[in-house]
Amino acid sequence: MENSNQFTNERSAARRHTAVSVITYILLTLWALIVLFPFYWMVLTSVKSYSSYNAEHIPSFFTLTPTMQNYADAFTAVPLGKYLLNTLIFTSATTAIMMVVITLSAFAFARLEFRGKNLAFTLFLSLMMIPNELVIITNFVTITNLDMRNTFLGLILPSVTSVFYIYLLKENFEQVQDELYRAAKVDGTSDLKYLCKVMIPICKPTMVTIAILKVIECWNSYVWPRLITDDQNYYLVSNGIQEIRENGFGRENIPAMMAAVVVISLPLIVLFLIFRNKIMAGVSRGGTKG
CATH class of the missing domain: 1.10.3720.10 (MetI-like)
Known part of the structure; x- marks a missing residue:
């Protein structure tokens, strides 16, 4: 009985650890996206032509016609x-x-x-x-x-x-x-x-x-x-x-x-x-x- 309770406690602890790790990685991923987005937007804008950039009434998050x-x-x-x-x-x-x-x-x-x-x-x-x-x-x-x-x-x-x-x-x-x-x-x-x-x-x-x-x-x-x-x-x-x-x-x-x-x-x-x-x-x- 004691071994069964110990096994149950270990499984519960493992689940809590996994849940905390998943939540932590999700939050870190969201934070990374927030931090990196300005850099992505800067690079994306730099490869858009002047005419296509001005023609966008709604900002586009990608371009099919990049230019250097x-x-x-x-x-x-x-x-x-x-x-x-x-x-x-x-x-x-x-x-x-x-x-x-x-x-x-x-x-x-x-x-x-x-x-x-x-x-x-x-x-x-x-x-x-x-x-x-x-x-x-x-x-x-x-x-x-x-x-x-x-x-x-x-x-x-x-x-x-x-x-x-x-x-x-x-x-x-x-x-x-x-x-x-x-x-x-x-x-x-x-x-x-x-x-x-x-x-x-x-x-x-x-x-x-x-x-x-x-x-x-x-x-x-x-x-x-x-x-x-x-x-x-x-x-x-x-x-x-x-x-x-x-x-x-x-x-x-x-x-x-x-x-x-x-x-x-x-x-x-x-x-x-x-x-x-x-x-x-x-x-x-x-x-x-x-």
Whole structure:
């Protein structure tokens, strides 16, 4: 009798587990459809001709006559290739310089001993409390006074450091055992060599994550490039898309606009799909002490 009751309880538990799993997958599927639908609609609109798009009184969720003409127009009607190249230069240079700056800063706060280190780091973290609007105004005045508007240097300099990324990398560096540092110093290893040979390889997942997040941040940057550049030769894709809308395709040519947006968004989507596991691993490692 006891075995029969136990068997019944196990079957009930299994059924409840199955029901919960089914409901969970249904909800996740619905959420995925909601999240992915804007991307589907963007791609779908980009392959519709201007005439067929305007002829739709009721939006169609598919098309039987896709066209790639909108993508050709995205590179011929406006200098989209130039905008992509500018963005690539800005993103690559900013990310590379920032990685050097935050790595050295995080190592100094995590491993080096100097007077007032804790106070300096506390004051450093307090900078995160300053509204971005105030920082943008200060940076704009500084860059303007240095006559660096409409230059790549003016675009790059205000973005080469991040308090949050320094904090994240410092916490990651502190997870490396102190014994390794002491042993390296006994062997006569310099701090810079220890950083390059030990700390960076161990903390590589977090550093890759930071680099990818910075690339995404730079690629999507809008306010600062829009504020500091009014020369088309230095437009990024973020403020170039506004130029495309105003002086390229016009406000009514939505399919061509969507084609340009797809081209601009594709590099980030591919980057995330390739490195998604490293991003998750780096964020998880950076937020775990011990």
